[in-house]
Amino acid sequence: MKKLSAEQQALLEQLKQVAQGLGETLAPFCEVVVHDLLHPKQAILAIHNNLSGRQVGDPATELGIARIADPEFPQVIANYANQFTDGRQAKSTSIGIKDSSGRYVAALCMNVDLTLFRGLQNALNQFGSVGSAAGVNESLDPAGAEAIRRRIDQFAARLATTPRSLKAQERRALMRELKESGCMEVRRAMEIVAQHLGVSRASVYSYAK
Template identity: 35%
Template sequence: MDDPRVAQWSPVCAAIAALLAPHAEVVLHDPERDEVLAIWNPMSGREPGDPSLLGELDGLTPSPSGVYGPYEKLLADGRRLSSVSAVVTDAGGRPSAVLCVNVDRTPLDQAAALLTAFAAPVAERPEALFEHDWTERVAETVGAFVRERRRPPERLTREDRLAVLAELDRLGVFGVRRAVPVVARALRVSRSTVYTLLSDLRNTP
């Protein structure tokens, strides 16, 4: 005889399994009998009627939503899973079933490793290719100050901007024609602001 809990929750479980297929299994457990009621897209080799091995629900730290996780699990073949469990209650508020979703992290881990390897520099930059690219120097100098001060360019203080301009001046950037508009864009200020700051910088004893 079909369990009414399976009939009730089957559409939800099937929908989750379909959305995350083939990378997730969805399991509905009977907490009282500690056995699997139903399973969708099985990855762990379990079947309905197998032991759930959930442990006592009374030992759980209460969760206002009844949801626990995501937490990590491991399959026997070494695959890592991100899992979340929800305790489903009946009309009287008693635990009726436990719904677990186990997502195979392997594709995510592989994608993360690929992106990390793709984005990471593997060799030093050939300076000969960039030694005449003064716009690169502007971007690097402003970017270094932004990272150091931990604030975006438009929020740099007057003292910060003077320090940036002093460094750019030391690098000879302002000896290049049309440098001021490029610096102004990098600092997100007007050209007149850059000219004023440069004047103050050079008139400082």
């Protein structure tokens, strides 16, 4: 492994402290990752609020490789569209860190899971609704995947949580509600539910029993 200079080592150590502070401040909505761009095959030095499933020692991303190859690569790329491996939409910001020679040493990356904010928005909408029948008479077309996702979001909102944070007993109640509403008649309904909850199809089948 390439030996770091004292300056480069200090930059990485300080960046790890910055990442820890950001991670604690932005938890649980934002993943914060420190990349060592001098060792791209084992680039990830630290990861906080792990939303992507990556681990310390994992390799650099395509963006990291691009920075390594080009010292003129933009130092800050903010709020660009990204996607986790399971399809969740994300908003990302990447900040490159250079040493005194102008070489990229590291990168600080932040990835926001937008599905968490969609769940939070639904919870706020539920909280702000008025009338005893708010939400009860809404008619959702059970013919498509989006109808299932909307109903799951609404169920989670009533519990002031997100679909991926539902507990086992809440998931069982959700499955009963989906079945009663006719949503489970949709083609590939089990797969749609599993993806939106972030669980396996086998788990969904067990909750449906």
